[in-house]
Amino acid sequence: MESEELKKWAGDLARNTQDVVAVVNRMEILDPPVWDFRLASRGLLTLWREFILSLPFIVFGLLILVLSMGAGMLAAGGARGFLRRRIRTKLLQNVIARGIGVLVFLCGAYLILRVFGLTQLALTVVGGTGLIGLVVGIEVRETTENFLASIFLSMQRPFETGDLVEVSGEIGYVQQLNMRTTILMTLDGNLVQIPNASVYRSNLRNFTTTSNRRDDFVVGIGYDDAIDEAQEIARQVLADHPAVLNDPEPSVLVDSLGRSTVNLRVYFWLNGRTHSWLKVRSSVIRLVKHAFQKHGISMPDEAREVVFPQGVPVTMLEGKLADGHGAIPTKRLPAESLQEEVGAVSTKAEAGLYSEAVVIEEQAKQAQPLKEGENLLPKSSGTAVSEKETEKSKP
Secondary structure (H helix, E strand, O other): OOOHHHHHHHHHHHHOOOOOOOOOOOOOOOOOOOOOOHHHHHHHHHHHHHHHHHHHHHHHHHHHHHHHHHHHHHHHHHHHHHHHOOOOOHHHHHHHHHHHHHHHHHHHHHHHHHHOOOHHHHHHHHHHHHHHHHHHHHHOHHHHHHHHHHHHHHHHOOOOEOOEEEEOOEEEEEEEEOOOEEEEEEOOOOEEEEEHHHHHHOOEEEOOOOOEEEEEEEEEEOOOOOHHHHHHHHHHHHHHOOOEOOOOOOEEEEEEEOOOOEEEEEEEEEEOOOEOHHHHHHHHHHHHHHHHHHOOOOOOOOOOOOOOOOOOOOOOEOOEOOOOOOEOOOOOOOOHHHHHHHOOOOOOOOOOOEOOHHHHHHHHHHHOOOOHHHOOOOEOOOOOOOHHHHHHHOO
């Protein structure tokens, strides 16, 4: 006999035979040879039979896998074509399209597991994937928030590349919106990276959405000066200024009564796309001060100046002051060229009234080469001033 099990089976069979009283089992078990490959051959034969039996399922599974891959590619292509008309950002189009393609492929893989009777495994994989996604989402919450915020910002588009914005206390021109941060070039010429989650949650001011922008400043005049005359002088300066818009109309309003001055607040509008509000503000303040001085409107200093309405009597002693501290100093008159520059719309110190958008954009390219493929925003059309317009705006 080949094994103990067969010997026992033969004895039981003889004992259960009819009319058999006793059975003497003298069968001997043969020792298998050292190089016996029959067990291995039986195992291989069993595996081969199982493979042949499962071959239709394997072919069907491969067919489903190929079809699911093709369906995923078609779904990704269709989604990319659908999003191309609605989302101008190429990177975001690819992310959403690939996500849809992967989802379709996973549905095909789940179907293959169900066909092979591995329903429990399929449910475990799906549930484990969801659990892993939840754990990963908790662990990298900040990264996930920035990623989702980048998608929302690129879809809502509160700003575009080249827009001048104020966000999280920073003012600058938008250079790029990638999957993690928003990059600004500040007016100081520095690149600032702000997490997209902070950009999405914070208050955002876009100065380029509309071209017109209002600015204002306060100027104080003496109590002895006529308020309506000072208002008209300041209004005339605004009306003659080439960078100040007439529509909306500028205005000069009485703001408050100070200790020694009547404070006037000057409001004016300008085109923020073609002019720099910092330079225009400087020019307007300078011209208003010059016009007040020219027309004899006083501007007392509340901190250091004391106003004497009746005047102060002064006694002159032959070229010397009453206190004997020397001769009366003579005021040096400015040169003729300097006098002409004081009344000019833009001085050399102000370096023209044109916007710095083009200059800052060129500086951003030189400071750090940004990858265009990572930008989720399209370039803004009309927000930055062209170089030709910049040259025209220069004095």
